[in-house]
Amino acid sequence: MRVGFHVSISGAIDEAVDRAIELGCNTFQIFTRNPRGWKPKELVPSEAEAFIEKVNTYDVRPVFGHMPYLSNLASPRDEVHVKSVEALRTELERCDKLKVPYLVTHIGSHLGSGAQIGFQRIVMAIDSAFSATKDEVTLLLENTAGTKNSMGGSFEDIEHIIEALAYRQRVGICFDTCHAFVSGYDLRTEEAVEETIAKIDETVGFDRVKLIHLNDSVGDFNSCLDRHEHIGLGKIGEEGFRKVLKSEFGRLPLIMETPKDLRRTDAENLRKVRKLAGEI
Numbered sequence: 001m002r003v004g005f006h007v008s009i010s011g012a013i014d015e016a017v018d019r020a021i022e023l024g025c026n027t028f029q030i031f032t033r034n035p036r037g038w039k040p041k042e043l044v045p046s047e048a049e050a051f052i053e054k055v056n057t058y059d060v061r062p063v064f065g066h067m068p069y070l071s072n073l074a075s076p077r078d079e080v081h082v083k084s085v086e087a088l089r090t091e092l093e094r095c096d097k098l099k100v101p102y103l104v105t106h107i108g109s110h111l112g113s114g115a116q117i118g119f120q121r122i123v124m125a126i127d128s129a130f131s132a133t134k135d136e137v138t139l140l141l142e143n144t145a146g147t148k149n150s151m152g153g154s155f156e157d158i159e160h161i162i163e164a165l166a167y168r169q170r171v172g173i174c175f176d177t178c179h180a181f182v183s184g185y186d187l188r189t190e191e192a193v194e195e196t197i198a199k200i201d202e203t204v205g206f207d208r209v210k211l212i213h214l215n216d217s218v219g220d221f222n223s224c225l226d227r228h229e230h231i232g233l234g235k236i237g238e239e240g241f242r243k244v245l246k247s248e249f250g251r252l253p254l255i256m257e258t259p260k261d262l263r264r265t266d267a268e269n270l271r272k273v274r275k276l277a278g279e280i
Contacts (some may be wrong), residue, residue: 001279002061004270007025007028009032012050029104031068033094038083040094043097043098048098052098062100064174070087072108072111073088075121076113077111085124085125092133104140107141107152110151112149119161122161126161126167135170142176143180144183158173159204174210174212177214177215177244177249182219182224188221190247193244210252210253214255216235231273241273
């Protein structure tokens with residue numbers, strides 16, 4: 001089982017690999033740059049080389065990049081949309097330089113302009129970024145919690161986006177358990193998990209799912225509340241995650257984005273996942 005966390009790149013980007021190894025991860029996710037700004041610092045060649053060497057040496061893979069917070073591919077505001085397209089292009093290039101095979105992106109919010117405008121802006125953004133980059137990196141569209149104006153709360157919506165893309169062969173799916181649960185995809189029983197897998201397969205195709213963001217949920221089922229919880233302490237619960245981990249989901253790389261607080265450490269969440277999966 002490949003399981004890990006989103007880890008910090010503080011100091012130097014290759015130090016993210018050290019942090020992942022210290023936690024006991026065999027896969028991990030990073031921002032390749034400061035996620036709260038538009039203009040990234042250039043990658044330092046020696047640090048990029050050290051990053052690649054450490055990933056290979058420790059066999060901690062696959063590595064996943066994540067788009068910065070400010071980008072909104074669905075934005076109707078031209079300035080933000082242009083900056084978001086540029087950020088996407090830049091991140092695809094940075095992942096390629098780091099030999100990171102996947103880049104996760106939030107699909108975005110139409111900000112009240114309507115879903116149709118949102119769909120058009122997303123497709124335009126992705127195709128524009130892909131047209132200017134090599135096809136070494138797969139973009140993973142992350143399902144959303146279904147909050148107001150957000151795009152991608154259903155797999156029918158994500159299918160609609162993918163089918164409209166000129167470069168659809170370069171796109172996969174990141175399945176977030178918290179987001180799925182609060183947007184109406186139940187994960188609490190074996191039957192519910194299998195039904196959710198079937199719904200994914202009927203729309204985008206389960207073979208497009210390359211990553212699971214493994215997060216419990218503070219919010220109730222179908223609540224649209226996007227708040228992550230420690231594994232087993234939320235509304236999906238331990239039994240739900242036991243069923244998730246023993247399904248087809250459990251055969252995919254698992255990245256946790258659980259809270260940073262005193263109730264449970266990352267190492268304890270990792271141990272909990274391995275225990276629920278029957279590995280310890």
